[in-house]
Amino acid sequence: MSITHLKNALRRVSCWLPTRVHSTVLRGALLATVLAGCVAQAAPQFENTTAQRLQACTTCHGAQGRATPNGYQPRLAGKPAGYLFHQLLNFREARRDYGPMTSLVDPLGDAYLQEIGEYFASLDIAYPPPQAATASRATLQRGEQLVRHGDASQGTPACQQCHGEAMMGVAPDIPGLLGLPRDYLNAQLGAWRNGKRQAQAPDCMAQVARSLSPEDINALSQWLAAQAVAAPAKPLPEWPANRKMPLPCGGVSIEAAPVAGSQTGSSR
Amino acid sequence: MSARLKLLALALLILGALAAAVVMLNVRGEGDLSEEIAATAAPAAGWRASDEVIARGAYLARAGNCQACHSARGGAPYAGGRAIETPFGTVFSSNLTPDAEHGLGRWSAPQFWRALHHGRSADGRLLTPAFPYDNTTLVSRADSDALYAYLRSLAPVPQAARPHELRFPFNTQVALAVWRALYFEPREFQADASQSADWNRGAYLVQGLGHCNACHASRNALGATHGPLDLGGGLIPMHNWYAPSLADRREAGVADWDRAEIVALLKTGAVNRASGLVTASGPMGEVVLRSTQYLSEADLGAMATYLQTLGALADATQAATAPNAKRPKPNPRGEKLYADRCATCHGDHGEGVPGAYAPLAGNRAVTMRRPANLVRIVLEGGFAPDAPGHPRPFGMPPFGQTLDNEDIAALLTHLRTSWGNQGTEISALQVNRYRGTR
Numbered sequence: 001m002s003i004t005h006l007k008n009a010l011r012r013v014s015c016w017l018p019t020r021v022h023s024t025v026l027r028g029a030l031l032a033t034v035l036a037g038c039v040a041q042a043a044p045q046f047e048n049t050t051a052q053r054l055q056a057c058t059t060c061h062g063a064q065g066r067a068t069p070n071g072y073q074p075r076l077a078g079k080p081a082g083y084l085f086h087q088l089l090n091f092r093e094a095r096r097d098y099g100p101m102t103s104l105v106d107p108l109g110d111a112y113l114q115e116i117g118e119y120f121a122s123l124d125i126a127y128p129p130p131q132a133a134t135a136s137r138a139t140l141q142r143g144e145q146l147v148r149h150g151d152a153s154q155g156t157p158a159c160q161q162c163h164g165e166a167m168m169g170v171a172p173d174i175p176g177l178l179g180l181p182r183d184y185l186n187a188q189l190g191a192w193r194n195g196k197r198q199a200q201a202p203d204c205m206a207q208v209a210r211s212l213s214p215e216d217i218n219a220l221s222q223w224l225a226a227q228a229v230a231a232p233a234k235p236l237p238e239w240p241a242n243r244k245m246p247l248p249c250g251g252v253s254i255e256a257a258p259v260a261g262s263q264t265g266s267s268r
Numbered sequence: 269m270s271a272r273l274k275l276l277a278l279a280l281l282i283l284g285a286l287a288a289a290v291v292m293l294n295v296r297g298e299g300d301l302s303e304e305i306a307a308t309a310a311p312a313a314g315w316r317a318s319d320e321v322i323a324r325g326a327y328l329a330r331a332g333n334c335q336a337c338h339s340a341r342g343g344a345p346y347a348g349g350r351a352i353e354t355p356f357g358t359v360f361s362s363n364l365t366p367d368a369e370h371g372l373g374r375w376s377a378p379q380f381w382r383a384l385h386h387g388r389s390a391d392g393r394l395l396t397p398a399f400p401y402d403n404t405t406l407v408s409r410a411d412s413d414a415l416y417a418y419l420r421s422l423a424p425v426p427q428a429a430r431p432h433e434l435r436f437p438f439n440t441q442v443a444l445a446v447w448r449a450l451y452f453e454p455r456e457f458q459a460d461a462s463q464s465a466d467w468n469r470g471a472y473l474v475q476g477l478g479h480c481n482a483c484h485a486s487r488n489a490l491g492a493t494h495g496p497l498d499l500g501g502g503l504i505p506m507h508n509w510y511a512p513s514l515a516d517r518r519e520a521g522v523a524d525w526d527r528a529e530i531v532a533l534l535k536t537g538a539v540n541r542a543s544g545l546v547t548a549s550g551p552m553g554e555v556v557l558r559s560t561q562y563l564s565e566a567d568l569g570a571m572a573t574y575l576q577t578l579g580a581l582a583d584a585t586q587a588a589t590a591p592n593a594k595r596p597k598p599n600p601r602g603e604k605l606y607a608d609r610c611a612t613c614h615g616d617h618g619e620g621v622p623g624a625y626a627p628l629a630g631n632r633a634v635t636m637r638r639p640a641n642l643v644r645i646v647l648e649g650g651f652a653p654d655a656p657g658h659p660r661p662f663g664m665p666p667f668g669q670t671l672d673n674e675d676i677a678a679l680l681t682h683l684r685t686s687w688g689n690q691g692t693e694i695s696a697l698q699v700n701r702y703r704g705t706r
Contacts (some may be wrong), residue, residue, distance in 0.1 A: 016336065053663060106554070
């Protein structure tokens with residue numbers, strides 16, 4: 001905790017502790033002093049920090065990027081830095097189609113967007129409990145099947161092949177799949193399937209999403225949203241040795257994750 | 269000949285004369301140029317001017333912010349394809365890379381000059397005035413040639429220009445010819461001998477390539493401004509940002525600013541004045557980001573010198589802020605929203621934080637008669653440009669998703685009538701007007 005943090009905390013405490021602790025008589029006597037103190041202390045608790053700079057993000061994405069209950073503005077905290085950075089680029093360059101995000105990040109340069117990604121990636125915030133599934137057992141089984149094994153007959157690789165056994169992603173570029181609301185997962189997979197959400201070419205997730213039927217997407221969202229996030233609830237620090245990605249992905253650097261059937265892999 | 273026939277003949281005669289006048293007005297001053305164009309072949313693919321000329325052209329392209337319109341978001345620079353919404357339909361910007369099929373590959377330097385100076389394409393067609401040739405007509409031939417040299421030095425991008433989607437009759441050459449006869453005249457920049465060379469350089473940049481009045485002036489029903497000298501402010505059509513008057517101290521006039529402050533705002537998008545932080549927001553942020561931050565201190569200083577004298581041209585009787593004679597009504601809703609959502613950054617008394625957050629007390633952007641920008645900044649939030657000299661800006665959160673129109677109206681009314689601010693109240697209807705515009 002920085003000195004500024006400490007000072008601010010003390011200020012807040014000194015401002016309202018007496019009114020809670022003391023008796024009515026004492027409170028009356030102290031009221032004037034305390035109020036005067038509060039007014040004097042009510043200057044903005046401004047801190048020259050990244051968090052202060054990024055209040056434009058946390059109004060919608062929740063304090064420290066922990067998400068809000070509405071389900072559509074997703075959690076940012078703890079997602080891999082490269083993934084967050086790429087999404088900011090995708091909004092700025094119109095590969096993702098959401099006007100409010102595009103106009104927010106439009107004036108920001110790559111270095112700052114990278115810093116924003118790293119800031120939210122560094123936050124270690126507890127995950128919400130899983131969402132109870134509302135689908136049938138067969139649907140949930142289909143979802144789990146796709147996550148763990150994919151469906152070779154329709155060209156769908158297993159989610160776990162890239163997003164990790166724990167489904168919490170792989171730093172720095174591959175995001176986790178757990179701790180996200182069903183509505184958000186549905187919306188993103190649907191958008192990828194119909195081209196509203198895109199990533200740097202080659203857009204591997206577009207290819208995966210197009211291999212899925214709307215029923216598959218529902219099954220995936222239902223099953224994923226119902227899984228609890230287990231400790232340590234972090235992306236893998238690096239791509240596991242001896243594993244290949246099934247498809248080349250523009251958003252994943254080839255040094256980090258080799259692609260099956262390729263010596264040099266794809267270009268970024 | 270019957271009387272009716274005579275009348276018809278007369279009407280035809282008048283129509284013919286008008287048409288001839290329109291045609292004549294559309295090609296005036298092109299006599300010598302037509303000969304030059306006929307005699308000049310476009311240079312072969314791969315032609316390059318000297319590095320010095322190309323560098324000067326690159327600089328001028330920044331000054332004109334050509335790339336902003338002539339690139340689609342996420343697309344190749346200068347390859348065109350950006351949709352420009354106008355009240356008459358959508359215009360798609362053209363490909364300025366030297367691609368022979370789709371770009372400037374078959375254009376000659378005099379044809380390029382004719383586009384800038386006369387608003388006509390290489391094939392002679394009239395260009396839509398969404399391309400601000402009312403401004404670029406003032407660009408010198410030498411600067412036009414440098415711009416041409418720069419654009420010819422780019423890698424060709426084989427991207428076809430998308431046809432405009434303008435409504436009838438605005439999609440016809442006849443309509444353009446009539447519009448041009450009414451509102452356009454090719455002109456040279458006339459230096460004012462009573463002013464310094466610095467002032468004249470600034471005027472040349474502001475009125476010409478900079479095309480500041482494309483936003484900072486009002487337009488009539490046919491989309492015409494009163495010409496490059498008018499910087500009296502205007503609502504940007506379709507975008508619904510208000511480009512404030514550069515000639516009025518109650519809006520964005522800078523007659524009482526230091527030259528260095530104006531330069532800093534154009535160079536970095538932000539300046540800390542004695543009264544607090546001022547940032548370029550909305551479309552002006554984009555101008556700083558893509559254009560003015562790249563200009564030399566000398567050129568920005570020249571523009572500042574020119575802009576400082578604009579106040580003298582303004583009509584001082586025009587009321588930019590409607591004085592709020594009545595005492596403000598009690599507004600507990602606005603007060604509470606301010607305390608909950610705004611005060612931690614902007615201060616309990618709207619004082620702001622130097623270098624980070626603009627003060628709201630005494631801020632003309634808050635009290636301005638036209639509230640468009642204030643409403644949009646609260647609805648959409650935003651960052652000042654992330655430019656060298658003012659990197660990693662502090663962001664303003666968007667409140668459009670979390671506050672309804674009544675809330676925002678109460679909040680803005682509070683801002684406009686507190687701490688000595690003398691603005692008018694804002695209604696929920698006014699807030700609603702600016703929701704969902706880009």
